[in-house]
Amino acid sequence: MRKQKSDESKLKVGIVGFGTFGQFLAKRLASKGHKVIATSRTPYEEVARKIGVEFFQDVDDFCEEHPEVVLLASSILSTESVLRNLPVQRLKRNTLFVDVLSVKVFPKQLLLRELPPEVDILCTHPMFGPDSGKGSWAGLNFMYEKVRIGADPRRERRVENFLKFFREEGCTMVEMTCEEHDRQAASTQFITHTVGRVLGTMQLRSTEINTKGFEALLNLVNNTTNDSFELYYGLFLYNQNATDELERLEKAFDTVKKQLFGRLHDIARAQLFPMEEMGKGPSGNGNGNGKAAATAPVPALPAAREPLALPAGKDVYAPSNTGTIDV
Structure with a gap:
C-alpha cells in the first residue's frame, strides 16, 4: 500500500x-x-x-x-x-x-x-x-x-x-505572486548580477593578500559571469522594475564619488588658500581682533597616482548557457 x-x-x-x-x-x-x-x-x-x-x-x-x-x-x-x-x-x-x-x-x-x-x-x-x-x-x-x-x-x-x-x-x-517576485528580484537578483558584471569588466584578479571581502567579490564575479549575457539581458528587458534599480545604482555611485572628491577638494583648497583658515580681522572672519586664529594642521594632499587602466578592446564574455541567476 x-x-x-x-x-x-x-x-x-x-x-x-x-x-x-x-x-x-x-x-x-x-x-x-x-x-x-x-x-x-x-x-x-x-x-x-x-x-x-x-x-x-x-x-x-x-x-x-x-x-x-x-x-x-x-x-x-x-x-x-x-x-x-x-x-x-x-x-x-x-x-x-x-x-x-x-x-x-x-x-x-x-x-x-x-x-x-x-x-x-x-x-x-x-x-x-x-x-x-x-x-x-x-x-x-x-x-x-x-x-x-x-x-x-x-x-x-x-x-x-x-x-x-x-x-x-x-x-x-x-x-508569492509573480508581481511581488519581480519587484523584489529587481533590487536583489538584478542588482547582484549587475555589480558582478561591472566588477567582471574591471577584470579583477586574485592576489597574494586577498581579504575575505575581496574573495567574496571574486566569487560574485564568477557566479554571475558563469551565466550568459542573454540571461542577464532578459532580466533587464523583462522586469519593468530593473530600469529603476539601475538608475538608483548609478545615483548611489555618483553620490559616493562626489563625497570622495568633495573631501579631496577641501584638502586641496586649504593648502592653496591657507589664509581662509585664519582670522582676517574685524571683517567678520577669524576672532575679530585682527590676530590670526589658531588652526589645526592641514592634512597633506595625497600624492598623485596613475589611474587604473582597463585593457583596451577586451570584453568579458562568459560561456553561453541557459539557467537561473546563480548567486
Missing part, C-alpha cells in the same frame, strides 16, 4: 529546453524516480541517456508522449517563440505547464495568453542553479505561484506532488 502511494506521487515530466538548467533539473528529478523526457533544438541524446532521460528531437513526438507536466526551461528571450511552436493540441487537455524563468510577470502573462483555458499553470523560480545547487538543495529558496489550477482533486494533487519534490529536497518554499 505504501509503495502504491509512493508510485502515485511520481510524475511524468517533459522538459522543453534541455540546456544547462534543463539538464540540471532533469538529473535530480530522474534520480528521485520521476519519469523524465526532454526535447530541444540541439540534439542531446547522449547527455540525456547518461542521466536517465528519454530525449526527443521531434517536438511532435515529445508531445505525443503525453507528459503530465511540461516544464519550460528555455531562455527568457526564446520562451515566447518556443511556446508558440509547441504543438499543445497533441498534449492532454489538462496538462500542467510550469515555467522556471528568472522573471515572473512575463511568463505568467504569456502562458495565460497563449495556452488553452483548460491547461493548468504554475509559475516558479528556483533561486539557485547548477553551481549553488550542485550538492544539497537544503535551505535554497523556491518561489512559486499557482496561477491557474483546475478544481479537480487529481489536478490539485499533481501540483502538490510537483512542489513536494522540491520540498523534500530541502528547499525553502516561498509562495
Whole structure:
C-alpha cells in the first residue's frame, strides 16, 4: 500500500529546453524516480541517456508522449517563440505547464495568453542553479505561484506532488505572486548580477593578500559571469522594475564619488588658500581682533597616482548557457 502511494506521487515530466538548467533539473528529478523526457533544438541524446532521460528531437513526438507536466526551461528571450511552436493540441487537455524563468510577470502573462483555458499553470523560480545547487538543495529558496489550477482533486494533487519534490529536497518554499517576485528580484537578483558584471569588466584578479571581502567579490564575479549575457539581458528587458534599480545604482555611485572628491577638494583648497583658515580681522572672519586664529594642521594632499587602466578592446564574455541567476 505504501509503495502504491509512493508510485502515485511520481510524475511524468517533459522538459522543453534541455540546456544547462534543463539538464540540471532533469538529473535530480530522474534520480528521485520521476519519469523524465526532454526535447530541444540541439540534439542531446547522449547527455540525456547518461542521466536517465528519454530525449526527443521531434517536438511532435515529445508531445505525443503525453507528459503530465511540461516544464519550460528555455531562455527568457526564446520562451515566447518556443511556446508558440509547441504543438499543445497533441498534449492532454489538462496538462500542467510550469515555467522556471528568472522573471515572473512575463511568463505568467504569456502562458495565460497563449495556452488553452483548460491547461493548468504554475509559475516558479528556483533561486539557485547548477553551481549553488550542485550538492544539497537544503535551505535554497523556491518561489512559486499557482496561477491557474483546475478544481479537480487529481489536478490539485499533481501540483502538490510537483512542489513536494522540491520540498523534500530541502528547499525553502516561498509562495508569492509573480508581481511581488519581480519587484523584489529587481533590487536583489538584478542588482547582484549587475555589480558582478561591472566588477567582471574591471577584470579583477586574485592576489597574494586577498581579504575575505575581496574573495567574496571574486566569487560574485564568477557566479554571475558563469551565466550568459542573454540571461542577464532578459532580466533587464523583462522586469519593468530593473530600469529603476539601475538608475538608483548609478545615483548611489555618483553620490559616493562626489563625497570622495568633495573631501579631496577641501584638502586641496586649504593648502592653496591657507589664509581662509585664519582670522582676517574685524571683517567678520577669524576672532575679530585682527590676530590670526589658531588652526589645526592641514592634512597633506595625497600624492598623485596613475589611474587604473582597463585593457583596451577586451570584453568579458562568459560561456553561453541557459539557467537561473546563480548567486
